[in-house]
Amino acid sequence: MRTVDEGTGMSSSSLPSPSGATLPPLERQSFRDGMAKLAAAVNIITSIGGNGRCGFTASAVCSVTDSPPTLLVCVNKNSQSHAVITTSQVLCVNTMAGPHEEISMAFAGGVKDMNARFAVGEWTTLVTGAPVLKEATVAFDCRVTQVAEVGTHDVVFCEVLAIHEGGSKDGLVYFGRKFHRLG
Numbered sequence: 001m002r003t004v005d006e007g008t009g010m011s012s013s014s015l016p017s018p019s020g021a022t023l024p025p026l027e028r029q030s031f032r033d034g035m036a037k038l039a040a041a042v043n044i045i046t047s048i049g050g051n052g053r054c055g056f057t058a059s060a061v062c063s064v065t066d067s068p069p070t071l072l073v074c075v076n077k078n079s080q081s082h083a084v085i086t087t088s089q090v091l092c093v094n095t096m097a098g099p100h101e102e103i104s105m106a107f108a109g110g111v112k113d114m115n116a117r118f119a120v121g122e123w124t125t126l127v128t129g130a131p132v133l134k135e136a137t138v139a140f141d142c143r144v145t146q147v148a149e150v151g152t153h154d155v156v157f158c159e160v161l162a163i164h165e166g167g168s169k170d171g172l173v174y175f176g177r178k179f180h181r182l183g
């Protein structure tokens with residue numbers, strides 16, 4: 001099993017390599033540089049709680065299975081949205097379209113205040129009450145089914161209960177630490 005020291009960012013391993021030698025640690029920056037080469041769709045994850053709406057930009061979103069329709073989302077435990085999602089047990093994955101670079105930066109911390117983040121775009125709801133961006137390429141309205149803690153993040157598994165398609169023909173991906181339009 002590999003673990004990460006949060007202070008140094010170094011990973012360590014209790015598993016021997018095939019030769020029996022201890023596996024060398026990987027520095028956090030090397031991992032980050034590698035991940036910068038992995039293109040990923042840009043999404044805004046939203047939720048709703050006692051204090052209102054919240055949301056953050058995320059690329060760590062993945063399909064798990066279609067039976068039952070399930071996604072996973074990796075959520076930093078220090079983010080404002082973490083407690084809201086784990087308490088309300090609902091979230092919406094809003095997948096960004098080509099023109100959505102500015103709103104993606106706002107939800108990535110460019111705008112700190114949650115209400116101000118929602119000032120851009122037209123928002124609605126489907127079945128869970130989590131905010132749905134009307135002009136998102138696609139939005140997946142979900143209920144949380146499982147949470148697994150891994151280092152700094154929680155891997156949140158969610159069942160998709162409803163889908164909205166915003167009609168956009170192009171997408172937005174993050175690659176090489178920049179946004180790129182697709183389509």
Ligand SMILES: Cc1cc2nc3c(=O)[nH]c(=O)nc-3n(C[C@H](O)[C@H](O)[C@H](O)COP(=O)(O)O)c2cc1C
Pocket residue numbers: 042055056057058059060061074075076078079080081107108109112174
């Ligand atoms: C392209 C991009 C992808 C990101 N992906 C994730 C992600 O998958 N999970 C996550 O927790 N934070 C991710 N972040 C960082 C959060 O958007 C950011 O830390 C968050 O908005 C800050 O937390 P706050 O909402 O408490 O201000 C990403 C940021 C960017 C710009």
